[in-house]
Amino acid sequence: MKLVLSRKGFDSAAGGAPSPIVEGRPISLPIPATRNSSTTYDDLGLGSYVTRATRGRIDGAHLCHHDPMFVHGECIFGQCDAAQSHLANQGVGVGDTFLFFGLFADEKTGERHHRIFGYLRVAERHVVQAMDEAVRDELARLCHPHVLGIRTANNTVYRGEGATAAHSADALRLTRAGGPLSHWAVPAWLRGRGLTYHSKPSRWIGEDGLYSVARGQEFVCDIGDDSVAHAWVDDIIRVIRT
Numbered sequence: 001m002k003l004v005l006s007r008k009g010f011d012s013a014a015g016g017a018p019s020p021i022v023e024g025r026p027i028s029l030p031i032p033a034t035r036n037s038s039t040t041y042d043d044l045g046l047g048s049y050v051t052r053a054t055r056g057r058i059d060g061a062h063l064c065h066h067d068p069m070f071v072h073g074e075c076i077f078g079q080c081d082a083a084q085s086h087l088a089n090q091g092v093g094v095g096d097t098f099l100f101f102g103l104f105a106d107e108k109t110g111e112r113h114h115r116i117f118g119y120l121r122v123a124e125r126h127v128v129q130a131m132d133e134a135v136r137d138e139l140a141r142l143c144h145p146h147v148l149g150i151r152t153a154n155n156t157v158y159r160g161e162g163a164t165a166a167h168s169a170d171a172l173r174l175t176r177a178g179g180p181l182s183h184w185a186v187p188a189w190l191r192g193r194g195l196t197y198h199s200k201p202s203r204w205i206g207e208d209g210l211y212s213v214a215r216g217q218e219f220v221c222d223i224g225d226d227s228v229a230h231a232w233v234d235d236i237i238r239v240i241r242t
Helices: 047-053 081-089 133-141 189-192 227-241
Strands: 003-005 069-073 074-079 098-103 112-121 122-129 156-164 181-184 209-211 220-221
Touching: 069 156, 074 081, 074 112, 081 156, 081 220, 112 227, 122 181, 156 227, 189 220, 220 227
Parallel strands: 003 098
Antiparallel strands: 003 220, 069 074, 074 156, 098 112, 112 156, 122 156, 181 209
16 A cells, blocks of 8 residues: 655745644645635635634635635545656556645644644545546535646646544644654654655654655555554544544
8 A cells, every 4th residue: 555645735935934733633725726726715604713813915716726625524635746756656546545644834833843633544546637527516516626627737736534633633644743844753664665855865854754845746655455554644644533
């Protein structure tokens, strides 16, 4: 199985602010959009959150890139261009798991940190140009941005079981407490299995430390049949669903 740590939502470049945690719940703000979208922050009930997070620079009437989309116990996620080429080169597809992470602000202290906020277990993979019309019509009714004008040849949609976290559990936090934003605490097995974009030995600190790269969307680890790694992924999903 491939595990993908997938960076999504607001950050210092896209949106220009961290997503909020409200009453203990992480709320990932989709990045702003200027095209290939018919969904506003108000449509998603996020208008007040995005206005507050950006101090009015972006308001509820602004279009957003609503992706990944979580609906009726399912996650629908699209990717294209270089990031999708990376996923394809790593062989990511049916049977693999995405753990979505983003930049958040601690509810009490305002401390910025990375944390996991949702997951997708891939049951279907569709190249949009070759997608069945019934599937395309379904996604169009949901206003998924990857069927609304994105025309790159490798535009791809992944879908399957998925959910977002209802609580800001410590187990979902990546940034090490008290450390800089990029200094993550990770499971000890990850260094041995490897993570794309993080091959330099200098990025790994001891058994469970990692300095994450500043940019990049999709970080892939081939966990194969490693029982310890599979148990960790299952536990993270259990925490998300609790």
